[in-house]
Amino acid sequence: MDKRVDQLLILGGGSAGFLAAITIKYRLPELPVTVLRSKEIGIIGVGEGTTVVTPQHLHDYLKLDLKSFYEVADPQWKLGIRFLWGKRPFFDYAFSHQVDTKYALLPKQTGYYCTGSFEYVGIPSGLMSQNKAFVKDPQGRPVIGGDLAYHIENENFVKFLEGFAENLGVVVQDDTVEEVLQDENGITGLRLASGRTATADLFIDCSGFGSVLLGQALNEPFESYSPTLFNDRAVVGGWQRTDEPIKPYTTAETMDAGWCWQIEHEFRINRGYVYSSAFIDDDAAEAEFRRKNPKVEKTRIVKFRTGRYERGWVKNVVAIGNSSGFVEPLEATSLGAICVQCQMVAESLVDCDRVLRPCLRNVFNKRNAASWDQIRRFLGVHFKFNTRLETPYWQACREKCDIQSAEEMVAYYREMGPSVVWRKTLLDHNDQFGMEGYLTMLVGQQVPYESTHTPSAQEWDHWHKIQQAIKNKATAAYTVPEGLALVRSPKWQWPAGIYKQMG
Ligand SMILES: Cc1cc2nc3c(=O)[nH]c(=O)nc-3n(C[C@H](O)[C@H](O)[C@H](O)COP(=O)(O)OP(=O)(O)OC[C@H]3O[C@@H](n4cnc5c(N)ncnc54)[C@H](O)[C@@H]3O)c2cc1C
Incomplete structure (x- = not known):
């Protein structure tokens, strides 16, 4: 630490490697950035769903033009996840508020009215039920908001990112690391199959599950999430x-x-x-x-194995992507986590004028560990309460899955139902899933609660009218093929600023 970063090397040319390269080069155009990747090892080839964090990063933070992105990466829209989970036929997790809302006509939050059907709970679930992409405004124009995430084929995405990185001046080299050289300050060089030794002041380890620098060379301990997440x-x-x-x-x-x-x-x-x-x-x-x-x-x-390395930044190595940790893609969080890690590194380098300080490493490690642990406990809630099947696997999930600090949130819900009054106390400020996420999973899986409120006949009548209005709007909306034709037409202009800055 305290050494100026004049050369930066990224090991790995998957989505993590190229997202890191682009983000750092975008924020520090004067810094030479090299991506070193092995064509023989290749990329993982899975990782196709995103949350809204990824488009926010691409189009707001990196100001990447939506039109050219659609032309090359060919993304499809993802409004959320339809869970065939729990006793209901299905329920929908969306990227905008549905359960955590309150209508003026009703005395309680929407979650209290989702005891029967979980359909047409909000516009996103209405659109999902109708296979529609965006609603129309009164003039028939599409209303496109920042709650659209992507489905993107991994290889298309990486190809797009590679081209973009090269345009920014990132150097891409094909070679394979055979030996990692180090001293007490960290990595001093990478001995390559070509016979060359690659050096840098800061190494970003994006080498995927192999974690060549952080896991293998620096031997950082790995914290397993297997008490919560049983899949491998x-x-x-x-x-x-x-x-x-x-x-x-x-x-x-x-x-x-x-x-x-x-x-x-x-x-x-x-x-x-x-x-x-x-x-x-x-x-x-x-x-x-x-x-x-x-x-x-x-x-x-x-x-795969689920878990994270204890620290993501050790000496002169920062790990991003699968080399830093992994959880299964039930909420498709990995690409978003990569984007946040990239921003944390880039903003740190900008703020310290490329002279790294130990405090930066410490705060990065604190935030990075907290983000992974938040995802772990949220996924735990998916496994702990899924009563759909009685197989040995699901019985074990219900009995043994450790949901960590989500216990407090669940205990509150069990007594109060889908109440949101204590959101700031029950959830960390940075929790990406928020009350909406937790309540969707708890109400969606019909986890029982003891609330004293029984909706009146008039309340049910209001609620059914609200659902019908959502259904009418969704029925009149653009289908996915209609939406694609629209955004591909030469006259189409993307609305400005649809993906707002991340917090
Ligand atoms: C089953 C599954 C499903 C998934 N689904 C999703 C999803 O829906 N959404 C999501 O966000 N994420 C998902 N993921 C996670 C996804 O893999 C990551 O989001 C993402 O693709 C990051 O990959 P990466 O760049 O870290 O690793 P990789 O794509 O594996 O890239 C590693 C790079 O390092 C290079 N490399 C490795 N060793 C060496 C060496 N010795 N010398 C030189 N180069 C080397 C490789 O050549 C490659 O270029 C999924 C993962 C799995 C396993």
């Missing part, structure tokens, strides 16, 4: 779309020993069964996956 594998596959409508959401379906995603691209549907090898073997998981998805073409198995 996924079987992935997909098929070319034929007549299936393009759904504006990810589906997360309960499976015998885990869950299955469905991600929608324009011409392809990708699915993946995330499971625990302690409860099902690979062949049986593959068989269940195929049985429930007969159109699936070839499949492959991806192994």
Whole structure:
């Protein structure tokens, strides 16, 4: 520390590596940035759903033009996640407020009226039920807000990011690290397959699950999340779309020993069964996956472990992406986490005029660990309360899943129901899921509560009228193909500032 950063090297050319390169180069154009990646090792090839944090980062923080992004990366819209989870047929997690709202005609928050159907709870769930992308304003124009996340094919996305990085002046080198050289201050060089040794003042480790610098070379301890998250594998596959409508959401379906995603691209549907090898073997998981998805073409198995390294920034190495930690993609949080990590590093470098101080490393590690742990406990709430199936896996999740500090929030909900009055006390200021997220999962899974409020007949009548109004608006909205035709037309202008600055 206290050494000026005049050369920065990023190890890894997946989405983490190129997002880091772009973010740092964008904020520090004078700093030479090199991405070193191995073509033989390649990229992970999964990671296709985002939260709204990713488009906010791309289009607000990096000011990346929406038009060119759509032309090259070909994203599809994701309004949220439809959970086939718990006893209801389904419920919808959205990126804007639905459950955590209050209508003037009703005395209580919306969550209290979701005891029966969880459909048409807000505009996003209305659009999801109708397979629509955006509502129309009174003049028939699309209303496009900042609550649209993306489905993007990983390879398309990385290709787009690589081109963008090169335009900014990032140098990309193909080589493979064979040996990592270090002294007491950290990494001094990377000995490469070509025989060359690469040096830098600061190394960003984006080497994926291998964690070549942080995990392997610096031997940073790994904190496992397995007491909360039991899954350690996924079987992935997909098929070319034929007549299936393009759904504006990810589906997360309960499976015998885990869950299955469905991600929608324009011409392809990708699915993946995330499971625990302690409860099902690979062949049986593959068989269940195929049985429930007969159109699936070839499949492959991806192994992972969930958890995070104790510190993400050690000496002159900062890890970003899968090399820093990993949780399964049930809320598709990894790309958003990468964007936040990139901003933290870039803003730190700007603020210290590239002369790094120990305090920066300490605050980065504090925030980074807290962000990972927040995701862990929120995902825990998904597993602890899913009563859809009675398989040994789900029984174990309900009995043993450790939801950590979410216990307090759940205890409050059990006594009070979907009340939001104590939001600031129950959740950290930085919690990305907020009351909306927790209440969607608790109400959606019909976790029982003891509230004293019984809605009157008049309240139900008001609520059903509100739902009908949502349904009418959603029915008249643009379908996904109509929306795509609109934004691809030569006359189309994206509204300014639709993705607001992150907090
Ligand atoms: C089953 C599954 C599903 C997922 N779904 C989602 C999702 O829906 N949404 C989401 O946000 N995230 C998802 N993720 C996480 C996703 O993988 C990451 O968001 C993202 O792609 C980051 O990958 P990465 O860049 O860290 O690693 P990688 O793509 O693996 O890139 C690693 C890079 O390091 C290079 N490298 C490694 N070792 C060396 C070496 N010795 N020398 C030189 N170069 C080297 C490789 O060549 C590569 O370029 C999923 C992950 C899994 C496992």
